[in-house]
Amino acid sequence: xxxxxxxxxxxxxxxxxxxxxxxxxxxxxxxxxxxxxxxxxxxxxxxxxxxxxxxxxxxxxxxxxxxxxxxxxxxxxxxxxxxxxxxxxxxxxxxxxxxxxxxxxxxxxxxxxxxxxxxxxxxxxxxxxxxxxxxxxxxxxxxxxxxxxxxxxxxxxxxxxxxxxxxxxxxxxxxxxxxxxxxxxxxxxxxxxxxxxxxxxxxxxxxxxxxxxxxxxxxxxxxxxxxxxxxxxxxxxxxxxxxxxxxxxxxxxxxxxxxxxxxxxx
Amino acid sequence: xxxxxxxxxxxxxxxxxxxxxxxxxxxxxxxxxxxxxxxxxxxxxxxxxxxxxxxxxxxxxxxxxxxxxxxxxxxxxxxxxxxxxxxxxxxxxxxxxxxxxxxxxxxxxxxxxxxxxxxxxxxxxxxxxxxxxxxxxxxxxxxxxxxxxxxxxxxxxxxxxxxxxxxxxxxxxxxxxxxxxxxxxxxxxxxxxxxxxxxxxxxxxxxxxxxxxxxxxxxxxxxxxxxxxxxxxxxxxxxxxxxxxxxxxxxxxxxxxxxxxxxx
Numbered sequence: 001x002x003x004x005x006x007x008x009x010x011x012x013x014x015x016x017x018x019x020x021x022x023x024x025x026x027x028x029x030x031x032x033x034x035x036x037x038x039x040x041x042x043x044x045x046x047x048x049x050x051x052x053x054x055x056x057x058x059x060x061x062x063x064x065x066x067x068x069x070x071x072x073x074x075x076x077x078x079x080x081x082x083x084x085x086x087x088x089x090x091x092x093x094x095x096x097x098x099x100x101x102x103x104x105x106x107x108x109x110x111x112x113x114x115x116x117x118x119x120x121x122x123x124x125x126x127x128x129x130x131x132x133x134x135x136x137x138x139x140x141x142x143x144x145x146x147x148x149x150x151x152x153x154x155x156x157x158x159x160x161x162x163x164x165x166x167x168x169x170x171x172x173x174x175x176x177x178x179x180x181x182x183x184x185x186x187x188x189x190x191x192x193x194x195x196x197x198x199x200x201x202x203x204x205x206x207x208x209x210x211x212x213x214x215x216x217x218x219x220x221x222x223x224x225x226x227x228x229x230x231x232x233x234x235x236x237x238x239x240x241x242x243x244x245x246x247x248x249x250x251x252x253x254x255x256x257x258x259x260x261x262x263x264x265x266x
Numbered sequence: 267x268x269x270x271x272x273x274x275x276x277x278x279x280x281x282x283x284x285x286x287x288x289x290x291x292x293x294x295x296x297x298x299x300x301x302x303x304x305x306x307x308x309x310x311x312x313x314x315x316x317x318x319x320x321x322x323x324x325x326x327x328x329x330x331x332x333x334x335x336x337x338x339x340x341x342x343x344x345x346x347x348x349x350x351x352x353x354x355x356x357x358x359x360x361x362x363x364x365x366x367x368x369x370x371x372x373x374x375x376x377x378x379x380x381x382x383x384x385x386x387x388x389x390x391x392x393x394x395x396x397x398x399x400x401x402x403x404x405x406x407x408x409x410x411x412x413x414x415x416x417x418x419x420x421x422x423x424x425x426x427x428x429x430x431x432x433x434x435x436x437x438x439x440x441x442x443x444x445x446x447x448x449x450x451x452x453x454x455x456x457x458x459x460x461x462x463x464x465x466x467x468x469x470x471x472x473x474x475x476x477x478x479x480x481x482x483x484x485x486x487x488x489x490x491x492x493x494x495x496x497x498x499x500x501x502x503x504x505x506x507x508x509x510x511x512x513x514x515x516x517x518x519x520x521x522x523x524x525x526x527x528x529x530x
Binding site for chain 1: 315
């Protein structure tokens with residue numbers, strides 16, 4: 001495990017160094033990513049400015065979930081870049097090389113690239129979360145801050161798992177499915193708001209099929225001490241584990257995919 | 267005019283070929299539409315705000331039309347033109363017996379119209395039948411919407427071409443693209459319907475070209491812009507299109523005077 005972490009750090013450092021060769025260009029793309037995602041939060045702010053509240057939720061409360069989800073999504077987007085482009089890897093036959101190396105396949109694909117551009121969304125998420133933490137007076141509240149960190153870790157696991165499954169499809173279709181954007185980008189957008197505002201079917205999908213509710217809404221309720229309830233109180237603390245479980249399940253699916261892999265031979 | 271029409275036609279037909287991609291895109295857009303409708307419905311449900319500029323029913327229709335026309339927005343430059351500029355093959359482009367600006371503009375018109383046409387109907391039918399999208403306010407509103415949507419394609423093509431020209435001037439023009447995309451997303455109404463944005467932003471929105479990309483046709487459809495205001499609104503779109511075309515053409519001519527073709 002420790003050895004894998006060290007190796008991952010090596011991979012990531014190499015990738016970051018190579019991107020930093022074009023310093024101005026990287027800086028520009030990070031700022032651009034910050035601006036693009038910042039405009040989206042401006043939209044949320046504008047809606048609260050206009051309507052005052054969202055079914056009894058205040059801006060700071062939604063900002064808490066918005067920040068956690070965006071940080072988690074940015075981290076898994078940066079780290080999961082290799083999975084996002086996996087279709088190209090299958091098409092070119094480059095996956096053969098990975099099969100020959102003495103490390104796990106998912107590990108190698110995931111570690112391939114650490115995309116600095118996504119730090120823009122990360123900065124935006126951190127800023128929004130910081131705003132929420134200050135507004136809600138959570139700054140000196142150790143246990144709740146810990147829960148926030150665990151939740152972000154769980155969220156990163158879920159999004160990474162989704163990218164893994166998206167890549168796995170490429171073993172059969174040789175290209176990544178565009179439809180997956182609904183559960184990755186769409187999932188992030190959904191989980192930014194309290195799940196209670198959605199229709200039943202929609203809410204169930206993002207609670208029980210793709211358990212994003214457990215890394216935003218459920219711990220969010222606990223941290224905010226809102227009157228709404230979802231399950232027993234300890235569930236808030238268990239919910240980051242749901243993220244880890246989901247990732248392990250996705251890696252299972254990946255292994256099935258690897259067994260089905262037939263090189264394109266080119 | 268004939269060669270430009272031919273370029274447009276060829277590009278248009280080529281873009282209509284991507285049908286499986288369109289099916290996936292329609293399903294994706296339906297998902298986003300449904301999500302956005304639920305979010306806005308929730309904002310309206312317990313709102314304490316008085317005098318809202320739009321009713322919920324109007325917002326729902328606005329959101330679905332946004333999803334249907336989304337590909338009209340000038341998000342990315344023409345990737346093929348971008349490639350030409352990167353690898354130096356733009357030199358061939360300059361040897362053709364047609365005006366380069368006209369050539370790129372015609373391509374851009376196809377790029378912005380074909381995907382919308384392909385996705386529009388399959389998006390709108392379920393939106394109307396299943397998801398509460400309303401009809402146009404009147405026959406006149408429908409006509410105004412169609413005219414204004416055509417003007418929006420022209421405006422979008424003018425911005426797209428300007429982005430391509432910007433590439434020729436700077437080679438790495440990521441900054442320009444991202445700035446444009448952010449402005450387009452916010453100021454066209456793609457993120458939040460423009461009349462719901464704060465009052466202090468409205469003067470800037472009114473002057474800038476971006477509202478002509480989406481908000482103007484949608485407001486005509488809803489009857490928010492009465493018919494007698496339609497000529498002014500469409501005039502705003504056309505004026506900006508013309509201005510951006512002139513700027514694009516001027517920049518292109520300046521750039522071509524000292525163009526450096528990379529590679530051999």
